[in-house]
Structures are given as C-alpha cells and as structure tokens.
Amino acid sequence: MKERLKQAPPKIPDEAKLSWKKGHGDHPLDRYLKEGRIPHIWCPGCGIGIAFTAFIKALEKAEFDQDKTVVVSGIGCSGRAAGYLNLDTYHTTHGRAIPFATGLKLAKPELKTVVFSGDGDLFAIGGNHIIHAARRNVDMTVICINNFNYGMTGGQGGPTTPVEARTTTTPYGCAEHPFNLIYLAKAAGAAYVARWTALHTHELRDSIVEAMSKTGFSFVEVITPCPTGYARRNRLGTGLEIMRFYKENSYITDILEPEDTALLFKGKIAVGKFVDIEKPTFMEMYREYIVQQAENSG
C-alpha cells in the first residue's frame, strides 16, 4: 500500500487535456458554462442535467443579466450545478443554501437569487431554513431537484422516499410517510409553487422564468429520474423507461388542491402551477415597520 502511495500519479498527456476542452463554445448554451467543466459528473440518464439545461434556457429566454443573477447550491448531486455555471455562484455547506441566499438578498437586494439544490439538502438537512424563508417570504427562487433519495452518498432513504420504496437504508421498503413538498411549501407561505417532471422541459423553463420574475418566495419542484440510486433498487429500469413512465402517468392540472398532490410509489404525478399569490416580501415588511419606526424615533 505504501509503495503504491509513493508512486507518482499517472501523468495525463497534454492531448487528453486538450480533448476535454475541445469544442467548448460549439454549443449555444456553452457561454453559460465554465470552460473545461463539461462533461459533468451526473450519471447517464440523470434528470438533473435536464433541469440544469431548463434553468439556463430560462436565463436565455428571459434575458436576465448574467452579472445580476446569483446561484447558491447546497451539497449533493444537484449542488454540483453551481460549479458548472459561469455566473456568480456559491457552493455552501450541507443544508445551508437558503440562509446564505437570504443573507445575499439582504445585503444586495438588486440581485436575482436562485437556490439550486436537492430534496435531501433542502428538506432534510435544511428543512428548518426553507420553511422559515417561505414564512418570511424572502425574495428568492428555489429549484428543488426531487429524486426521492440521497443520490450522491449511495441511495439512502430521505424525507421524500415514498412508502414501499426500497433504498439502501430501507431494504424491506420504506415505512415512513414522505413529505409532500408542494403542500409543505404552500403551508409555509410560499408565493409561487409549481411542480414539473424532467420530461416537461418547456413548461419547466417557462415556470422558472415566471418564478424568477416574481417578487417573493417561489418554489419549483422538479421530479427527476435517478437511474443509479433509486430506480436500480426499485427495478424501475433505465432513465429512458422512467421518462416513459412520466409520459404515461403525469397529468397537468390547475384545479387540484396542494394537499391532494402527494406522490405515491409508482403512482400518478400531478404537475402544474399550484400557488401564485401576491404577498409583501421580507424586505418590504422590514422597511415598512422597522426602518420607519427607527427613523421616527430618531
């Protein structure tokens, strides 16, 4: 073992390094990506790449200023997105993407703040932060990638794992009730709540544009296939088969109440926009009550 450690690491030939960089700029979306970072680490068939593309397409479509948009991400597979984007991005500690984004928004209110992270990071480790950011109605957009497990650490069961689903930590099927993220976000007080699957790419892009243009806490849940972690243990097949499942079993609705949109194991998926309300944001309330009173009292 020690002898192996002493050996120098294999040298990468310069040609190989060049081949990683070659072609950067060929793709029309490459100007939003850091040079030399693509190909990314996500597995073949993973839906995070689709949500990531939809986010970049939303930036392109709405022509948001690249210097005025910031992306914060937590830990996990989807947390890697911050490293690939050629914007001002920050990769925070586990679960703390939303407190960081809140501070960013308070310090520089002119920035468009986007949190791009996974279900485990946002709702398990950072569960407290998201409900309080939604309660205060901080002006930010949260894009939550929901793949029903902790993908990066090896497919453990998380807060969104449906009952009966098998994961590494629930080998006989999960016996816990999962969160319904739509209902949770609505109950916590979010101003905009939507859910799409990885197959609804155009709707997802338009939804992200709408969420980013909205002042207030907006939450977009993206249901993505996890072929390596979740689907393999539940025998759901490859990414392509899960996408076919989404095609057959998802329906767009705007009449369902958020409490009826719970996701069951191999069940129907209700997608669409569920909440779109106007509410005074945290900064407006703060200015109205605290700053004015402080000024009046001298």
Added chain:
Amino acid sequence: MGYWRLPLDSCEHFITVGKVNIIEYRCKGCGYCIEFCPKDVLEESTYFNEKGYHPPYVKIEGKCINCNFCETICPEFAIFCTELERREIKPEDIITEPEYRHRMRQRKKQD
C-alpha cells in the same frame, strides 16, 4: 394529425428545416433525444465514442424541423439544432388524405 386540404392561410406560414449537430464526445448514451424527437430523426449508432457510449446519428437528413427539443432534453449539452432554411408549405407536407379516408372507414365500421 393531418389536413384533408391545404389551409387557405398556408402561404403566411412556413416550415423550418433544421440541422442536428451532435457533439459526440460529450454524449453518455441516455437515449432521450432518440426517444422523444417528434420527427424520429435520430437513431442510436453502433460505434463508440471516447467514453464508450453509442452516440446518436441523423437517420434522415432534411427531416428535422428545428424544434430544439433535443437540445432542451439533453442532460449533457451534447446536441443542438441550427436553422438551415425556411420553405413554403407544400400540399404533400400536411395533406394525409389516404390516412383521413382510412380513419373515416374505421369510424363507419365502428358505427
């Protein structure tokens, strides 16, 4: 869906012809673009790329309509469409009269 005659305002519209560009070394062979292309332009190839996956290739040239769905659904930034030309709508593009007749015949049978 097809039309049984050319719509009266067809001269005001056009069909775009696109070119599919595939960046082969980025492809991880998930097959989403092949499956969800609305015109079935792509097909999985038999050769390998640098990573050992089978990238798609364009099966029928000139059939792409530049809808850009492959670009939006590709997780790897490995495929995109560019517009080649815009051409007028010809009757053979949209009229599917034999299909229409066939459908009517089936409907009569059901009745």
